[in-house]
Amino acid sequence: MNISVFGLGIIGARCADNLTAAGHSVTTWNRTPKGRPDSADSPAQAAKASQLLCFYLKDGVACRETFESLRHELTPNHILVNHSTVDLETTEWLAEQCSKLNIPFLDAPFTGSKVAAQNGELVYYAAGDSTLIDTLRPILEVTSKEIIHLGSTGTATIVKIATNLISATTVQALSEAMAIAKAHGVSEQTFIPAVLSNACGSPLAAMKLPTMAQGDYDTHFSLDNMRKDSVFALELAKAAKLKTPAAEATSATMNALCEEGFADLDYSALYKQF
Ligand SMILES: NC(=O)c1ccc[n+]([C@@H]2O[C@H](COP(=O)([O-])OP(=O)(O)OC[C@H]3O[C@@H](n4cnc5c(N)ncnc54)[C@H](OP(=O)(O)O)[C@@H]3O)[C@@H](O)[C@H]2O)c1
Known part of the structure; x- marks a missing residue:
């Protein structure tokens, strides 16, 4: 073929x-x-x-x-x-x-x-x-x-959008948590292994936290593409009359960062807000 x-x-x-x-x-x-x-x-x-x-x-x-x-x-x-x-x-x-x-x-x-x-x-x-x-x-x-x-048909699209929402809000949560720890004197080098040994650690955390700590936002999946997927998730939520505050907050943050000129960076550039 x-x-x-x-x-x-x-x-x-x-x-x-x-x-x-x-x-x-x-x-x-x-x-x-x-x-x-x-x-x-x-x-x-x-x-x-x-x-x-x-x-x-x-x-x-x-x-x-x-x-x-x-x-x-x-x-x-x-x-x-x-x-x-x-x-x-x-x-x-x-x-x-x-x-x-x-x-x-x-x-x-x-x-x-x-x-x-x-x-x-x-x-x-x-x-x-x-x-x-x-x-x-x-x-x-x-x-x-x-x-x-x-x-x-359509099931895969829905699952893809829903799972991307998990990735986006997870990276937002990782960014907030690492920023809080750092602001209170815990270095990223101390924080990251502690997260990865925690039940909240994940393959995504293992993939993104080290590069976020280095300020390395080489693009594997762009912030702009994750932003557009968050819009699809909000549309699905709206159609089902669901309130999804974490999705809304993360989507708004991604929008703002894209407008600041970071659209083509990896979506782990969510950490840039800190
Ligand atoms: N990267 C990942 O990790 C990942 C993971 C899962 C799913 N996805 C999804 O898979 C798809 C591709 O991802 P990617 O990372 O390869 O995206 P990408 O690097 O942003 O590439 C997007 C492609 O779409 C083309 N394009 C954009 N607007 C177009 C238009 N109006 N007409 C025709 N072509 C257009 C671009 O062409 P130009 O070169 O001309 O701009 C480029 O070839 C996206 O839907 C993304 O959300 C990506």
Whole structure:
């Protein structure tokens, strides 16, 4: 199967490399040309080149615009897999458009960041037809270490948004806690191992606290992308008439930091508020 990868950001570029290294015939497209030898000039050209179309795009707007640019090339032989984290409405919209065109669609966002993508160790949250997941499994396994089938289309989007909310509010809490400890004379070097031996320690704390302490915000997952995901979470909460004060506070803080110019840093730049 020829594969086209749309979006050569932190994740898409690494997944395209891994698919190529595994022997697949890969075509890529990025809004801002990256000068790769496998690049198509337009989404339509990339759609024409492959049966399997994989989106690793920023958000719902990016997915809808890209879909519209390639729509006229779509045939029932195509399969669309959306790996981008988007709002639930966009997932439903993509599924509806594909259904109208008789094209299989998989809602398949992922967890895992720059290093996991590099190592082909993402974890896909897959939602949709299990036969389609089984058909795609050998390809999904090139870029992942686990594929979790969550249910019908939309389920994976919801779980992805909800779990990102946990990561964002956790890093906000870690930032507040480390700032309090530091302000009262406990160094970061003393604080971090104490957290990591505590039940509140986590793989996320182990990953983020040391670099936060060093002021190293090399981007694995951008503050701007975490901010947009927090907006999706607030939309889901609102639709369900739920009050989510931690989500609101963390989202507002991320907004403010993005406006201060930190949007492209890693989202652990939440610590910059202190
Ligand atoms: N990085 C992570 O750790 C991680 C983890 C889980 C999920 N995700 C999700 O996976 C997706 C990709 O993540 P990433 O970190 O690779 O993001 P990224 O580095 O910010 O890359 C975003 C990509 O989307 C493209 N894009 C943005 N707006 C567009 C538009 N209107 N039309 C067409 N293309 C557009 C960008 O193109 P340009 O180069 O032209 O800007 C770029 O290729 C996002 O939805 C993110 O939330 C990321």
